[in-house]
Amino acid sequence: MALTARQSSPHPAGADTDHGYTQELHRGVGSFSSFAAGFSFVSILTTVFQLFALGFGLGGAAFFWTWPAVFVGQLLVALNFAQLSARWPISGAIFHWSSRLAGTVFGWMTGWTMIVGQVITVAVAAIAVQAVLPAIWDGFQIVGGPGADPSIASPTGAANAIVLGLIMLVATTTVNILSVRLMARITSFGVLVEILGAIVLIVILFLLPQRDASVLFTTTGRVGTDPYLFAWLASSLMAAYVLVGFDSASELAEETHNPRRTTPRTILRALTFSGLGGALLIVGAILAAPSLTDGQLSASRRTRVSRSP
Known part of the structure; x- marks a missing residue:
């Protein structure tokens, strides 16, 4: 919450008698920034x-159908979050909602669960940065230099993930400390670039099909001989990993214009756009891949690197 401190003596009209200053809430986050x-x-x-390799390796081409299944389940969660954010549009979101609905003890437990989840998310973000940036430019491979193995499973890749993750944490924390509005602007710009990039990539993939959509009803590309139902269910971990965090808009509710109206809509839009875009990316990748059976789509990055000359 952004508050302006105005020292007063002793208790002017409108002052907070506990803190000695007038509290003012500045709502600088718009609808797109909330989304x-x-x-x-x-x-x-x-x-x-x-995590495409995980899902494809376990379920083959038909693993795609775990995506809409998980999306429907997450949509039910999002509808609940949207309702709660309209009722209590305050920072702390899930923690405060739980406290008001089930009592402070349950809220305390929920708050700690969220903290643990955020710690894990930070670690995953570090891995994600390592998986993407060195592939774009080998200069991002700081540990060991451009010629070092960038795969997460390698010593140089794992160490570099920590370095890049720390850099990312320092940068994002600094931006959040400086200004919520600055953070919202940077996030909005990044999302705009990501949306445009996703559209371009989807169009390219669908313009270069190697097979028709009927392959989505087969297990082509699957690795392993375990009972397929269990393997298919396990492949849904990919979608479950991706389709989370859409409720982040509720964390900015106190900074958002007209939050009771804006925040519920942006929660649902974030999930809907992510679900649609992700589905098209998965389908496009499966249809445009040169081969579904050569092991490349289900191979880890370490395997691909070790096989390269």
Whole structure:
């Protein structure tokens, strides 16, 4: 919450008698910035391809159908979050909602669960940065230099993930400390670039099909011989990993214009756009891949690197 401190003596009209200054709430986050908060957390261009190999390797081409299944389940969650954010549009979102609905003890437990989840998310973000940036430019491979193995499973890749993750944390924390409005602007710009990039990539993939959509009803490309139902269910972990964080807009509710109306809509939009965009990326990748059976789509990056000359 952004507050302006105005020292007063002793208790002027409108002053907070507990703190000695007038509290003012500055709502500087607009509708698109609120949407960007949720969409950027999902970040389909990064997360879809980060775990694509896991889903495809377990379920083959038909693993795509775990995506709409998980999306429907998450949509039910999003509808609940939208309702709660309209009722209590305050920072702390899930923590405060739980406290008001089930009592302070349950809210305390929920708050700690969220903290643990955020710690894990930070670690995953570091891995995601390592999986993407060195592939774009080898100069991002700081540990060991451009010629070092950038795969997460390698010593140089794992160490570099820590370095890049720390740099990212320092940068994002600094921006958040400086200004919520600055953070919202940077996030909005990044999301706009990601949306445009996703559209371009989807168009390119669908313009270069190697097979028709009927392959989505087959297990082509699957690795392993375990009972397919269990393997298919396990492949849904990919979608479950991606389609989270859309409720981040609720964390900015106190900074958002007309939050009771804006925040519920942006939560649902963030999930809907992420779900649609992710589905098109998965389908496009499966249809445009040169081969579904050569092991490349289900191989880890370490395997691909080690096989290269």
